[in-house]
Amino acid sequence: MAEKSIIINGLCKSFGEIKAVNNLSFSVKEGELFAFLGVNGAGKSTTISILCGLLQMDAGQVLVCGHDIADEASTVKEQIGVVFQNSLLDSSLSVFDNLKSRAALYGITGNAFKSRLRELQELLELAPLLKRPVGKLSGGQRRRIDIARALLHKPKILILDEPTTGLDPQTRQTIWNVISSLRRDNKTTVFLTTHYMEEAADADHVVIIDKGSIIAEGTPLELKNRFAFDSLTLYGVSEEAVQRLEEKYERVGDHFRVILSDVSQVKDMLLEHPELFNDFEVVKGKMDDVFLNATGKKGLGGDLS
C-alpha cells in the first residue's frame, strides 16, 4: 500500500470572523494525482499556503512526508515544489538568472546547478529560452519556467495551483505531458487545483471543498456515480418516440438527451425500443456536473421534461 505523502488533520484557519478553512482533514498518497477543487474563495489557496509554510494554521496538523510542518517547516519545504497561480519570477531577469537565484534558495549552486539545469532543459525544452527575459515570454513558455523552478530541488510533491489557467489547449497538453512524465519517471506526488474539470477527471483522488470544509471526495468515478448522471443521446428520432422510453429527457438542438440513473438501463431500452437506436451515444457523467452538483450549483438534470 502506498505511503501517505500528505496528511492533514482538523486544519483550521480564520481571517477575523471568516473561517477560511474549517476542520479540514484528508490525505494524499505517494505518487498520486490529487485534485483539490472548490469555487473561488472555498479555501484552496489558504490550505496550499499553510501546506507550503507561508501561513500559520490556527489548529490542526499537517504532515508532509512524515514531517510536521509546525516543527519541521524547513524539511517540509525541501519536499515541496510549488507552481503558484501567477508567475512569481523576476520578469526583467533572464530565465537562467531566475533559475540560478531560485536554485540558490535550496543550496543548489555551481556545478550542481548546471547539472540540474541540464536535466530540466531536456525535460522542459528550455534551451532556446534560457537567455530571454521572463517578461518577454509567452504565457505557456512562462508556465514551463515556473514548473522548472518548482522542480529545481527534485521535490517529492509538486503543488500546482491552477497551472493551466489562461493557456491554449496545445500548451495545456504540453504541460500535462510533462506532469505525466514526472509522475511516471519520478513517482512525484501531484497536488492540483484547477478550474478545468477535465483535468480533474484524470486524478486518482478528488476532494471538493466549499466554505473551508469537504463536501465531496473520492475517485472521479465514485464522484460521477454520486453527483453526475450518465446520459443517452438519441439522434434522428421524434419527441413522441423518446417519450415512449418514460425517462427524463431534454431536447438539445435536433437531438434528445435522456438522463440515466444507471447505465445498464440502456441495455433494456435497446431491447425494448430498437427503432430508437439507429444513431445514439452513451455518455458518462462529467466532472463538470460533479462539481456543479456537489457545490450546489445547477448541473445536468436541472431542466428536464
Add this chain to the structure above:
Amino acid sequence: MTTVRTLIYRNCKLFFKDKGMFFTSLITPAILLVLYVTFLGNVYRDSFVTNLPEGVVLEEGLIDGFVGGQLISSLLAVSCITVAFCSNMLMVQDKANGTRSDFDASPVNPSALSASYYLATMLSTLLICYITAGIGFAYMGMVGWYLSAGDVLLLLLDIFLTVSFGTALSSVIHHFLSTQGQLSAVGTIVSAGYGFLCGAYMPLSQFSEGLRNALSFLPGTYATSLFRTHALEGALREMETVGLPSELTETLKDVFDCNIYFFGTKVSQPICYLVLCGSTVLLLGLYVCLNFGTQKRK
C-alpha cells in the same frame, strides 16, 4: 554564503535593470545638480562672499573650489541616503508582487534573505555614490582642487559610513511596508525632505535655534557635517595660507556646518563618527530583531 552571494547578485542586477528603481534613485542627485547649475551655486557663492569681511579678496578659483566643495558635500550627504532608500525598494517590491512568497516557500534561512537585501542595497548605493564622488572630484579638479589625499580618503570613508547608515535606516522602515503605494509615499517623503532635514540644501546654521536643536537629534546631520568638513577643509586651509585669519575660517566653519553643535556644545569629529556608527549599529540590531520577530510569527 553562496546562497547569499547569489541573492545579492540577483538583487543588484534587478536594481540596475529596473529603470524605474534606478532612475528614481538618481532623481535627488539630479535635482540637486540642476538646482546648483540654475541658482544654488550662486546662492552658495553669494552666501560665502557675504560672510567674508570687508577688504578680504580671494582668488576666484579658491571661491569656486570652496563652493564646489559645498556642492559635492551636499550631493553626497543626500545621495548616500536617498539612493539607499531607492535601491532598497526591491525589499518591498518583492513583497508587493508576491516574489517573497516564492522565497518563503523554500527552505532558505530568512536571515540569508535579509542579509542579501541589506548587502545588495549597500553595494548598489556605494557604487552609485562613489561614481558620484568621482564626478564631483573631477568637477572640483576643474574649478579649483584644494583637497589633500587625507581629505579624499576621509570623504570616501564618510560615504561608506553614511551609506551603511542609510541602508540600515531604509531596511528598518521598509520592513513595515508591503505595497507599492506605501513605498512611493516613503520614497517621496525621503527624497523631498531628507536634504533639508540633514542640512544638505541649506546649512543648519541658517535655521532657527529650535529647529537646529531638533535636527541635531538626527544622525544624518552629523554625516552632513563630516562631508562638509572634509570637502571644505582643503579650501579653508588654503584661505589661511593666503592670509585669512583663523578666527574667520572658524566662523566660516560654523556658518557652513563644518562645526556642528548639540544644544550649543560643539561636537567633535570623532563624536560625529561615533553617532553615525552607533546609530547604524542600533538600526542594524533593530532590523535583525524585526526579522527575527517576523520569522517567529510565521
